[in-house]
Amino acid sequence: MRALRIALLLSALGAASAQAGMFDDEEARRQIKDLTIKNEARFDQQGKTQLDLANQLSRQSEEIARLRGQVETLTYELETAKKRQQDFYLDLDTRLRKLEPQGAGGSAAVDGGNAANSAGAGDPARESRDYEAALNNFKANKYKEASWGFSAFVQKYPDSSLAPNAQFWLGNAFIAQRNCAKAIEAHSVVTTKYADSAKAPDSWLAMATCQQEMGNPTAAKRSLETLVAKYPNAPAADTARDRLKKK
Structure with a gap:
């Protein structure tokens, strides 16, 4: 059990x-x-x-x-616009030079009693050759050589009728070399020493562009406003007004 x-x-x-x-x-x-x-x-x-x-x-x-595509497109359009504007200025410069009388060498050429000035500016043909040589370098995209040529021209022929143009293209040659500081310095001579020349409004516009690129929008705006105030009927003033509207 x-x-x-x-x-x-x-x-x-x-x-x-x-x-x-x-x-x-x-x-x-x-x-x-x-x-x-x-x-x-x-x-x-x-x-x-x-x-x-x-x-x-x-x-x-x-x-x-x-x-990136948009940036490349805008960059191309900007460069094209700059090139188109530069070509316009070159063409205009050439046309105006053809209309100028060959004897117009500036006050120094007219004043035969001023021997010091006459030595440098008494030969209109030579002035024209020196100017054309610098301008041809600019057209060929040889901007450094062009800046040397224009700089030498304004020093050698300060009273020439071509001096304002040479000073203007000197500033543009510096812009083409991406040297905005030198460009502003050169264009400021046009706006002061040659303020009555046809190139003065365009120099104000070029200065404003450089000032904007250098990160100084205040100075750029002031240059545009000065351009509009001093040269209200110049073509450059229309561009300045458009830029001011966007600021």
Whole structure:
């Protein structure tokens, strides 16, 4: 009888142990399944995030490419406009020179009693050759040589009728060399010493452009306002008014 009780007890313990083992396996499988679901959800979220990031980077790259294209287009249009304006000035300069009388060498050429000035400005043909040589260098994009030529011209023929033009092109030669400080210095001579010349309004406009590029919008605005006030009917004044409206 005692042996039978022991046997039944052992049997019950074995069944309980088997049942517990079965429950442990089910719990483990459930936990593994839950973990798998969570990992898959996390991977899906990470994949979605990476895809969104890739799409965002793609859109940004497209936007940068678009903006770069706009900058290149605007740069090209600006350079084209500058070249067109420069060609206009060159053509105008050439046309006006053809209309000038060959003997117009300035006050020094007229005043025969002033020997010092006559020595430098008494030969209109030579003045014309020196001026043309500097201008041809400018047309050939030899801006350094052009600046040397125009600088020598205004020193040699300060009273020549071509001196204002030479001083103006000297300033533009410095602009072409990206030397705005020297350009402003050269153009300021036109606006003061040769304030009555046809080139003075354009020199004010060139100075304003350089001042703006040098990060001095206040000075640029002042130059534009001076241009409009002093030369209201000059073509350059119309450009100045347009710029002032945008400031």
